Amino acid sequence: MEVSRHWRLRQQRYALVGEVCPHCQVKIFPPRDICPDCGQEARTAYQFNGRGEVFSFTTVLDPPAGHEENAPYTVALIRLEEGPMVTAQLTDLGEQPVEIGMPVEMVTRKLREDGERGMLVYGYKFRPLLTPA
Amino acid sequence: MREVAILGAGLVPVEEHWERSLVDLAGEAVRLALEDSGLERVDSLILSNMLAAATGVAQLNLGAQVADWCGLRGIEAFKVEAACGSGGSAFRAGLIAVGSGHVDLALVVGVEKMSQTTGPATTAGLATAADADYEAAHGPSFVALNALIMRRYQHEYGWQHADFAPFSINAHANAARNPFARLRHPITEKEYARARMICDPINLLDSSPIGDGAAAVVLAPASQFRGEGRRPRVIVAGSGAATDSIAIHDRRQPTWLTAAERSSRQAYAQAGLGPEQIDFFELHDAFSIMAALSLEACGFAERGQGPRWGLEGFILPTGRLPISTHGGLKARGHPVGATGVYQVAEVARQLWGEAGPNQVPRAGIGMAQNIGGSGATILTHILRAG
Numbered sequence: 001m002e003v004s005r006h007w008r009l010r011q012q013r014y015a016l017v018g019e020v021c022p023h024c025q026v027k028i029f030p031p032r033d034i035c036p037d038c039g040q041e042a043r044t045a046y047q048f049n050g051r052g053e054v055f056s057f058t059t060v061l062d063p064p065a066g067h068e069e070n071a072p073y074t075v076a077l078i079r080l081e082e083g084p085m086v087t088a089q090l091t092d093l094g095e096q097p098v099e100i101g102m103p104v105e106m107v108t109r110k111l112r113e114d115g116e117r118g119m120l121v122y123g124y125k126f127r128p129l130l131t132p133a
Numbered sequence: 134m135r136e137v138a139i140l141g142a143g144l145v146p147v148e149e150h151w152e153r154s155l156v157d158l159a160g161e162a163v164r165l166a167l168e169d170s171g172l173e174r175v176d177s178l179i180l181s182n183m184l185a186a187a188t189g190v191a192q193l194n195l196g197a198q199v200a201d202w203c204g205l206r207g208i209e210a211f212k213v214e215a216a217c218g219s220g221g222s223a224f225r226a227g228l229i230a231v232g233s234g235h236v237d238l239a240l241v242v243g244v245e246k247m248s249q250t251t252g253p254a255t256t257a258g259l260a261t262a263a264d265a266d267y268e269a270a271h272g273p274s275f276v277a278l279n280a281l282i283m284r285r286y287q288h289e290y291g292w293q294h295a296d297f298a299p300f301s302i303n304a305h306a307n308a309a310r311n312p313f314a315r316l317r318h319p320i321t322e323k324e325y326a327r328a329r330m331i332c333d334p335i336n337l338l339d340s341s342p343i344g345d346g347a348a349a350v351v352l353a354p355a356s357q358f359r360g361e362g363r364r365p366r367v368i369v370a371g372s373g374a375a376t377d378s379i380a381i382h383d384r385r386q387p388t389w390l391t392a393a394e395r396s397s398r399q400a401y402a403q404a405g406l407g408p409e410q411i412d413f414f415e416l417h418d419a420f421s422i423m424a425a426l427s428l429e430a431c432g433f434a435e436r437g438q439g440p441r442w443g444l445e446g447f448i449l450p451t452g453r454l455p456i457s458t459h460g461g462l463k464a465r466g467h468p469v470g471a472t473g474v475y476q477v478a479e480v481a482r483q484l485w486g487e488a489g490p491n492q493v494p495r496a497g498i499g500m501a502q503n504i505g506g507s508g509a510t511i512l513t514h515i516l517r518a519g
Binding site: 036057058063065066068070073075077084112123 | 252253254256257259260266267268269270271272273274276277280281282284285288330331332333334335378380381382383387
């Protein structure tokens, strides 16, 4: 069931809350309290703006257990505007072909559900950046 | 540290051993390795395994269980785990145990039982090599993570999918001559190009197969075995271990195996040699992209030029640096937690001159590299005859 795991990650899954290093200003996601760049303590919360671009991507045809209902789906590495990279699914693609460098933005979507009576797990996915018409 | 030699090895063919249990497979490898070494007992049994906890086998405490099964009840025994790098990690643990003088005779056995579960469960099990909260939770299979690296690599350096074909073709050709290999059939360039897509750009013939298997080697102080017997003495000349972030997204250079660079440099320095002196290389070709990245990080190919070593034929048994001489992960098979021990045993077989139809013409110094996860844990070992 992993209730505590999903609860623990809610700030990251729903709001992309990471950290900023007070010593070297580098932005950190996921939060880890120790700056991966300078090695000093970094506990200052920082909310990412959710925009980024596709660094790489692939389509999963043979999903791991628990992800069967979404297959096929596209998984990508997203370089966030503030610097860090995240692994996430792309969504709302329509007919649009995915390309490296494509601008995307974070949205909240269902990641998986654990059976009919299980939990619904929500979190971040990324869609093509909406531009005003 | 005292010098350590490999006395003997035992291999079980990689297959779907439906009728055999994990301990049964491990037990056979242990028995064969002891027989090959002319021993009845060892002081310590170090076992490597990845998936027994994560999938249907659901058995821990494997060290004690396998030691007892093999008639070695009473000796020290424990498991080492570092995902697909478990075998190399266990070998290094054995090396340190014997090298330090704490243990005189150590047996390292790698074992994996992957046919126990259905495809999606095995796929989920393999994904435990990645970050559970920030990679696996978002649905990438382990193949998908490698596909992310391969697509980016092709984007940065301009290689086409077909440029990776020689890695898989060479592996299958070598496996066809190896009775212990899982996929004993050669493949063509056309078959490679037309294989079923798994996670673009990685297709079925870029990927290593799952399988059940076990391999074991016996380690002893080199000074006690001078090689006057039936085979030349095989010495562990260099050993290196390094890590990178578990998640690809946390790496500074996602298309470079930093831990392979670090661990191979340690191994070269310890052995007092450089890449140009390595005669053959058992690398971790779980996916064709990993063969290219490994050749680059270990100082053979220039950065971004790994595929050239396949295209130029350098990797063939008669080439400048034969790789995957027994079929590699691609075609010998990849029983994940056992793979690192198969690699070391295969290097030893070459150095003993006992590789049969897989024997490479020049086998004085061989290297094995075992990777855990998508590049997080990397072990490099250099063995030499002497």
